[in-house]
Every structure is written in C-alpha cells, then in structure tokens.
Amino acid sequence: MVFGETARPNRDIRLRCAFLLPQVSPLTTPPPPPAMKVPLLDLTQQYEKIAAEVQAAIGRVCASQQFILGPQVRELELRMARYTGCEHGVGVSSGTDALLLGLMALGIGPGDAVITSAFTFFATAGTIARLGARPVFCDIDSETFNLSPARVEAFIARDCEVRGEGAERQVILRRTGERVRAIMPVHLYGQVCDMDAFMEIAGRLSLHIIEDAAQAIGAQDRKGRMAGAIGHIGCFSFFPTKNLGAFGDAGLCTTSDPALAERMRVLRVHGMEPKYHHSLIGGNFRLDEIQAAVLNVKLGALDGWMTARDAHARQYTRRLSAMRGAGKVATPVQIPGVRHVWNQYVIRVQRRDELRQYLAAAGIGTEIYYPIPLHLQKCFAYLGHGPGELPESERASSEVLALPVFPELSPAQIDHVAGTIERFFASAASPSQQTA
Numbered sequence: 001m002v003f004g005e006t007a008r009p010n011r012d013i014r015l016r017c018a019f020l021l022p023q024v025s026p027l028t029t030p031p032p033p034p035a036m037k038v039p040l041l042d043l044t045q046q047y048e049k050i051a052a053e054v055q056a057a058i059g060r061v062c063a064s065q066q067f068i069l070g071p072q073v074r075e076l077e078l079r080m081a082r083y084t085g086c087e088h089g090v091g092v093s094s095g096t097d098a099l100l101l102g103l104m105a106l107g108i109g110p111g112d113a114v115i116t117s118a119f120t121f122f123a124t125a126g127t128i129a130r131l132g133a134r135p136v137f138c139d140i141d142s143e144t145f146n147l148s149p150a151r152v153e154a155f156i157a158r159d160c161e162v163r164g165e166g167a168e169r170q171v172i173l174r175r176t177g178e179r180v181r182a183i184m185p186v187h188l189y190g191q192v193c194d195m196d197a198f199m200e201i202a203g204r205l206s207l208h209i210i211e212d213a214a215q216a217i218g219a220q221d222r223k224g225r226m227a228g229a230i231g232h233i234g235c236f237s238f239f240p241t242k243n244l245g246a247f248g249d250a251g252l253c254t255t256s257d258p259a260l261a262e263r264m265r266v267l268r269v270h271g272m273e274p275k276y277h278h279s280l281i282g283g284n285f286r287l288d289e290i291q292a293a294v295l296n297v298k299l300g301a302l303d304g305w306m307t308a309r310d311a312h313a314r315q316y317t318r319r320l321s322a323m324r325g326a327g328k329v330a331t332p333v334q335i336p337g338v339r340h341v342w343n344q345y346v347i348r349v350q351r352r353d354e355l356r357q358y359l360a361a362a363g364i365g366t367e368i369y370y371p372i373p374l375h376l377q378k379c380f381a382y383l384g385h386g387p388g389e390l391p392e393s394e395r396a397s398s399e400v401l402a403l404p405v406f407p408e409l410s411p412a413q414i415d416h417v418a419g420t421i422e423r424f425f426a427s428a429a430s431p432s433q434q435t436a
C-alpha cells in the first residue's frame, strides 16, 4: 500500500479527506517535473523486509485453524502490557472499538459527558456520542496540538458545578445537568499530552482518564511513562498507517486495574461470562489471530522503526528551520525530555493548500490531519458550536500539513521534500505582488 500518491490516492485518505482538494494560486510558478517521488507512506518497503517472517506466522495460524482470541492474541496482550508497563492488555477489533470498550467499561452512557479535544480523528468523539453521552470539546495547546489542561480547567470553572466531597465529587454541566465522567486526552501525532496535569484534575474531581493513544505507541512523557499507561485506560489503534500497523483493523486497551480489565474482556464478547450467560450488554470487539500474529512479528521491529522516524524528524527540523525563522513554516514543537514517536511529522503553513498542491505536482505526498475540527462537524451540530469558539483547533485545521516520515525513507528523500518546500517559498510571489 503506497499512501499519498496523487494519481492513486489511498482509500483511507480519500475517504477521510476527499472533499478537501487544495486550491492553488495560478500565479505560483509550477514546480519542476517530479525528479524523485516521495509518497506519504509506502508500506511495501516495510513488508519486503519482514515478508518471510510474517507469512510464516500467518501460515501457523492457518495450520491451527484457530482464528479468534487464541494464543496469538494472548501473546500480543502480554507483550503490549509489558511494553507499556501496564498490568493488562485487551486485544480488540480496532482503535475505535478500543475507545468504545474503554468508555463502556466505565459505564459511560446517557446523562454523562466526556471532555475531549476538538482537534483529533473523529473516532475519539464519535465513540462518546455513540454511547449516548455528550462529547464536550475543549481547545488545544497551540504548540503541541494536544488537548490543553488549562483550557479544560477553564471550561470546568466556567461551565460546570462541582458538587460533593472526596470520592463522591461530581462535576455537572450547568447547561444540561449532565455529569462529566471522564477526560479523553489524545496523544496527537505521537506526542504524549501533559498527563500530570490531567491526572491531577482527574484525581481532584473524581474523573477517569481514557488516553487515546491510537497514534502514540511507544511515546513517553518526561518521566519515561509510556502512552496508554498513565491514565485509567489506554486505547491503541493498529490501523495499517499507525507506527505498529496490522494487515487490517485491530486495536488494544491497556489498564492496570484488574476489575476494568476483566470488564473489558467480558464486554468484548457480548458481555458473555460464562458462555451464553450475559450479565452485561457488550459487543463483538474480538481481535483475530491473523492480525495478532502479524502484530507479534512487527512489535519486535517497532523500536528500530521509531529510531528511523526520529532521525527523519530531526533532519526535517534542521532543514526547515531556516524557513521557520522567516515565518513561513512552523516545525513541530517537541516538549523537552519526551519521546515523540512521529506517527506524523506535521508542519504549520499559512499558505498550506498552495504548498500542498505544489508538493503534489512534484510527486510528494502529504495529508491534512485534520481539516475540520470536530466541534464544527455537521454531525455534532446538535451540540450548538459555531466558528470562532475553539480558535486554536480551527487555526490548526487550516494550517497543518503532514509530510512523509515513514521509516524506510532515505535522507535524500527527506532532503528533496525540504528542498521542494524551499523552492515553493522562493518561487511563489507574495500575495501583494500577485495582485499588483
């Protein structure tokens, strides 16, 4: 699967962003014909290196004919628990189902509200709404793109009433009377949120923290704590574009709370325990053995891939920093001491759509994660938000551009992408010159 080629766009990217074709200024000098193609993501190169091992692992599952929740899933759960430093892993059918299962395990439903980021993939808030709870959108930090604890605090102070004491404490939305039960921070692009701040808020107000770690496997905060292991439940996606990607959909929940782990295991199979006895209403969130077998092979290579992504990110930042000084490109801000895993390397550019078109014409794949903040999505109109309410999320949506950063890229390719961005700014007339 090659992502980000303009001639044959990836299905995922088409589905998620087809309505967002960039506008190009006719006065921008076109780039020279593509000398070197750089797709946004090319999984074929990764596969070539591990094909024999993966095929053997799949072959063993086929020989066993045990396809659902078998030894491969158990191995993945144990290894993910060890990898993140959690007590338990619960393999599920996708990252979306990991979020859904986490919320269900906490009993979140009608009458409840969950605070989350307006600038994330739809699944973060879609799962909250699917359970009949209210997604409450707060704005992001302008530097990291992550949910801002300060803005969450401000929201609670302004829009909520805190009742009761200690473990009985309740946070109630003044306008609707719904009870805030949890905060769902998202470690966007692969950098961990300010989890100390969120854990402090959660402890003080008796809230749960569900980490959306879909993009952040292996990421660490300043204290060396792994994404997904800091809150009460961590949710991972193994969608093929993720740093650890399956050969289809897959996901996993982590927790160190044995009761939550058990509840998630039961809810994953229709709330069934023992067989054909249902004390809870769950769903089919089962992970299959073939996906787990692939992931067990790939997990061994993850750290090496992360090192390569980190080297690419450093090279981009070095190369693009001259333009950063000139106010043209803002390179990603990495909080000192954290391990960013660069699921995406995302720059900010004011003339983003023009640059994107220019890069596409030069054979360079890019993507916009995410073009419309969630509070302005049509399906959430019932929440009553309007433009201007969450300015940082809205600004990010109009400025962000993800560049190719997959591990198998060569330094020459990174250099080519950076050089093409430089040429864009050198060749494009400034807007005032264009209208003169």
Ligand SMILES: Cc1ncc(COP(=O)(O)O)c(C=O)c1O
Binding pocket: 094, 095, 096, 097, 120, 121, 123, 124, 186, 212, 214, 215, 236, 237, 238, 239, 249, 250, 251
């Ligand atoms: C931040 C975030 N949350 C949730 C998900 C959902 O994961 P999945 O696609 O595996 O259902 C994704 C995947 O795109 C994501 O990036």
